[in-house]
Amino acid sequence: MQRGFARSEYQQRLVRAQTMMEVANLDALLLTTEPDIRYFTGYLTRFWESPSRPWFLVVPASGKPIAVIPSIGAALMGRTWVDDIRTWRAPDSADDGVSLLTDTLNTLGAARIGTPMGPESHLRMPLADWARVQAGLRGMVQDDARILARLRAVKSQAEINKIAQACAIASRAFARVPEIAEEGVPLGRVFRDFQRLCLEEGADWVPYLAGAAAEGGYGDVISPADDTPLAIGDVLMLDTGLVRDGYFCDFDRNFSIGAPSGRVLSAHARAIDAISAAAEIARVGATASALFHAMDGIVTGGVGSGDAGRLGHGLGMQLTEGLSLTGDDHTVLQAGMVITLEPSVATGAGKLLVHEEVIVITDDAPRFLSPRAGPEMVQL
16 A cells, blocks of 8 residues: 555645634644644654654644654655755754744735644643744734644544555554464563564554553553463453554454353453444444444443443544543534543453454445454454
8 A cells, every 4th residue: 555645645635724713813833743744744653752852833724734843853844745944953952943933924914823622632742832932923824723633533534554564564463463473472461562563564654552451351441461371261452553554443353262151242342242232333423422322332331331431432543532422522523533442341349351343434334444344253
């Protein structure tokens, strides 16, 4: 599959953004985070792991985006479709891009500058420098009217194809779990080997791997793996968020070490039934809360799911983005939204079983991007 996107993909994103900016009466968008900058540029690099340098992108009301970035990134940005690239030598303790950014926005004559301020947003620059930027602007910074969130919530077919490719890679890795996991193997080794399998199957990197293993179910699914060996009666869960060409998958699979108990089999089947119930109503015009209640009605009888707080979420350039499947998220589903369905079922005191799949909302029934699991649990 082709890496990156055709220029037309970015041109269409820009047109949609500028149309929404006109409605919101914004003269420019100021973006500082990796996914927002990449959305308009295709600028994909692991260099964001370093917090030492700020990066900026200005989307004007008309015309192409303007990159205001450290000079170390100029060569890579020059390979994108962006041609107005303004740089400074960074880090600069006296003026780390502040003057260059304020001059850029002031030269545009931007009186109303939108920047994301809603859920999941953050400002990726020092707060002291942010205060200096605001003091130096002739215009005013305000909320972006959720333009970025609304744009990124609905994926193009090209984006959906990349998420589907990431899901296919993870599925191939899950099929190879019997190669690396059996009674007596330490859980930490399983985690390391599973990441290796993901890379062998085509992942670019594996920034997220969660899971657990315990008898009859598990109670903690976010802690690092220790070296406790797998034992007969354990349920092993692996939940991966690998990346392929800048897009995530996010789904899990459960495995039984030896024959699973009747309680575990029942819980697994209920989780699959909850997925089916949500998929049955996951149509354009339905709400995130409706999907939550469809699953919650099966896994808890409608009394409300536990401490996880939600039963699924949006997915794309980030492991979790956009809507949450909760009782109070009334986001209306649109064709092109990619979401996870993630019910959990109690298997005993303090123990549960989690199952997760990835779907895309279409004009008809949703399409499963993760190869859908059946009610049977794989036995190792």
